[in-house]
Amino acid sequence: MTTTANGRSAEGGIRRVEGAPLLQLDDLAMHFRTSGDGLLARGTKWVQAVDGVNLTVNAGETLGLVGESGCGKSTTARLITRLLEPTRGKIKYQGHDIAHLSERKLRPYRREIQLIFQDPYSSLNPRHTVGAIVGTALRTHELVDKKGELPRVQELLEMVGLNPEHYNRYPHEFSGGQRQRIGIARALATQPKIIVADEPVSALDVSIQAQVMNLLENLRKELGIAFVFIAHDLGVVRHFCDRVAVMYLGRVVEEAPRDALYEKPQHPYTQALLSAVPDIAVVRGVPPKTRIRLVGDVPSPVDPPSGCRFRTRCWKAEDICAEIDPPLDEKAPAQKVACHFAEPPAESIVAEVPA
């Protein structure tokens, strides 16, 4: 292969700009248009699904993205994988901005940035065999010749714990957990450097969920792939991620290394989120934790509150919160919080495990 205009090196990978992180999101925003009610659709409104997100992922690192429905975590996933074109901001992959690249120029990047979907039922074409599903990725990127395709597909199936002889079966012949493995094999086919996993285990039963998580964990360790891991289950994210970012209404409100975020969360929303998780440890004699109950619902992203977006549900809110939008500042080593009154909780929010 030869070097092309978009910085593809002789080995077929994207050449990294000196010193650039693997992935960097810079003031990323995605506003969707909703048609207005009136005549001639006047009063067109914009849903600010993602509004000014800054995140960095280094090679081999896993970044967790948590938040509730409508916080923009899935939109962020679709932006990183460029299934959406952002309204504003930069998506830098190894230093190259891919935010507005054309489909043709994106292709080499698509090879290195892969996506695993939540729903193992709708994300696999029911009329294609497993071999075709996984093989398409190989063919599209011209990774193997015709003779090498089947052995490589079988190798990939084996890698994700499926029987390699099942390459000619259809998705409906597999269970939910097995289908999710097919989706993972498809993502691995192009040997990506980063995988965006959007709720990869949420649709699975508890025992199957643990199987798939162990598989992802092993693949990550063996292949050194970086992950952006999106989930609403805080336990799952904690298990899998080095660093965690909490999103609320299109913004990152707190970002910290895993232990800092779970043990000393500083943003009131992070604290409320953690305290709302039902904890099984209670029955094993661990004292029940203090609860913070949020009142009401998330405001509409069409017309988010002025200043801090969380202030309408925040028990710490004062006048300044409505006037000045708190920046995402470093409040502790490597821990960034967007709050005027950020402080760690008085006592641990997650139940302490007795030694």
Add this chain to the structure above:
Amino acid sequence: MSDQSIRAPQTVTRTARARGLNEEAYLQVTDLQVQFPTADGMVKAVQGLSYSLPLGRTLAIVGESGSGKSVSSMAVMGLHDAKTARISGSIKVGGREIVGLSEKDLENYRGKDSAMIFQDPQSSLHPYFTIGDQITEAYRTHNKVSRSKAKARAIEMLDRVGIPNPRRRIDNYPHEFSGGMRQRAMIAMALVNDPKLLIADEPTTALDVTVQAQILDLIADLQRDFGSAVVFITHDLGVVAEIADDILVMYAGNAIEHGPVDKILGQPLHPYSWGLLESIPALAGEPQPLHPIPGTPPSLLAVPSGCAFHPRCEFRDRVPGDLCTTLKPDLIPRTADPGRTSRCHLKDPDQIFRSEILPRLP
């Protein structure tokens, strides 16, 4: 802007209630079997389920997809179509037999003595009618009252489940409510006739965690006020630990473990329960590798012989001979703990849990 005041964080602690002396069962399920004939054979969805539940207590039924937890509860509500489901055994609600009731009698029973909250409030509320229409209809079906009286009752219920400004919101359509509010509206509709038995089928699974916490608090509050018996179907053991008094673990149509929640979650005796606990990542402590249950749940068309869990059980070799593959164990007490039973051939599950499973748990 929002018409809700912002409250300071509340502190709520919930401790398991002691068993009262007045333990007369309101719901009594005995040897319930539910089967569905299909072109591929008989689907044995529930096989010989028995449990009882007194007023004022919450029973959590836990299990994975296809374990029979929803099918058995729909039988309690009389929701199975007699043309497609074969139901045998007995379900007594307040002394009245439900199995075999005519459709007319069932209509009278459903929504009055017992009510159900479903997982997905989006699809359980009719999009074409206002919230108020749907709640008043539920009320007027069982009570001969005027429209205005029924409306007053609906407003009262919406207020009770914490919907702000109920007088105005009663004329809204379901799509004008958020997910959490819709679930509240559905709870209001379920409780409008003061049912003594409430079945909640994964009522918080579709909700976000902060909203889930609100709804769990609400259900616990309402139960305290109304004194009803609650069957809570879920797959989330954390939710069970928060809300339930008793727990029934189901696997492939069978109850495999039953008893007080602190005992079953604190010291489970069935290898399947162990596997569930070891599959849940913890919120504190150094993350441990998960020990998932190998394999997948069996097809209900061909439930394994003997103990249905034996193909996935890692402790099968601790049982002498081929007992696990040939003989289905009974659901009987295995320890001195009162009121708990499990379905397993292991001689000393207590010992195995303490020495092998507990150290691995996060």
